[in-house]
Amino acid sequence: MQDxxxxxxxxxxxxxxxxxxxxxxxxxxxxxxxxIKEALKTNDVNQLNSLVDLxxxxxxxxxxxxxxxxxELFYQDSPVHNxxxxxxxxxxxxxxxxxxxxxxxxxxxxxxxxxxVNELYEFLEHKGLPITEDGSFISYKGIRADWLxxxxxxxxxxxxxxxxxxxxxxxxxxxxxxxxxxxCGTLHYVKGYCTERVVxxxxxxxxxxxxxxxxxxxxxxxxxxxxxxxxxxNLDELPELIYYTEExxxxxxxxxxxxxxxxxxxxxxxxxxxxxxxxx
Numbered sequence: 001m002q003d004x005x006x007x008x009x010x011x012x013x014x015x016x017x018x019x020x021x022x023x024x025x026x027x028x029x030x031x032x033x034x035x036i037k038e039a040l041k042t043n044d045v046n047q048l049n050s051l052v053d054l055x056x057x058x059x060x061x062x063x064x065x066x067x068x069x070x071x072e073l074f075y076q077d078s079p080v081h082n083x084x085x086x087x088x089x090x091x092x093x094x095x096x097x098x099x100x101x102x103x104x105x106x107x108x109x110x111x112x113x114x115x116x117v118n119e120l121y122e123f124l125e126h127k128g129l130p131i132t133e134d135g136s137f138i139s140y141k142g143i144r145a146d147w148l149x150x151x152x153x154x155x156x157x158x159x160x161x162x163x164x165x166x167x168x169x170x171x172x173x174x175x176x177x178x179x180x181x182x183x184c185g186t187l188h189y190v191k192g193y194c195t196e197r198v199v200x201x202x203x204x205x206x207x208x209x210x211x212x213x214x215x216x217x218x219x220x221x222x223x224x225x226x227x228x229x230x231x232x233x234n235l236d237e238l239p240e241l242i243y244y245t246e247e248x249x250x251x252x253x254x255x256x257x258x259x260x261x262x263x264x265x266x267x268x269x270x271x272x273x274x275x276x277x278x279x280x
Contacts, residue, residue: 005043017052024052065102075105083121103135108205119174119211123220126186136204139184139220140231142194157199157227164224170209171221181209185219191235198231
């Protein structure tokens with residue numbers, strides 16, 4: 001009986017499958033849906049086993065770099081967060097290459113900050129942040145019409161420029177909503193303050209320093225990014241978002257201004273969120 005395959009496909013395409021005395025409901029959204037249908041045609045039990053069990057499928061796709069221990073996924077001895085797992089399945093479901101996500105994991109695990117690694121998952125949950133072939137991710141940044149940053153007017157964000165700060169000069173405390181470092185975020189975040197020019201920037205996950213809690217974790221502070229293109233879409237077509245932020249106390253403004261004048265921060269870029277913009 002263990003080698004027998006029994007299944008039923010409903011009118012909606014859902015496959016009810018009994019395989020080795022276990023029942024599986026395979027919906028059309030299953031990342032291996034098409035492969036499962038093909039394996040059913042040939043009664044390939046071993047192939048079906050590797051396809052219906054998603055953890056086993058990940059191991060198969062990863063060529064041995066991912067393993068499962070007590071129900072938890074590990075990549076080279078490091079636990080894999082659910083967001084990464086979901087991205088893997090999403091790529092597979094669309095028939096897209098799986099390798100970029102493996103490279104993304106490799107880059108992510110090079111990040112020296114445990115806190116930054118875990119905060120980045122929350123940021124990546126926002127839609128519209130694709131992974132590149134070399135394991136980085138694309139984000140967005142609002143700048144001036146002359147390609148300089150909006151707040152210091154000193155940082156060149158022309159296409160092809162690589163902008164980089166010392167990592168220890170970037171605030172790694174996510175509770176500090178407005179602080180020093182290089183900033184980029186989602187299109188909704190950029191829409192909140194940008195009226196001139198928007199560029200696409202490529203960020204290596206190893207270079208993420210913190211994900212501030214404000215604006216629903218839609219922006220990141222990083223120590224390095226590469227400007228790869230100008231955004232060609234229309235920000236006015238995005239739905240409006242309402243951000244709820246508390247007004248900083250007056251003494252916070254004074255501390256901010258004192259730090260901004262300090263020569264140590266001369267070439268650093270303050271936060272480019274809407275609340276910082278309103279201070280100018």
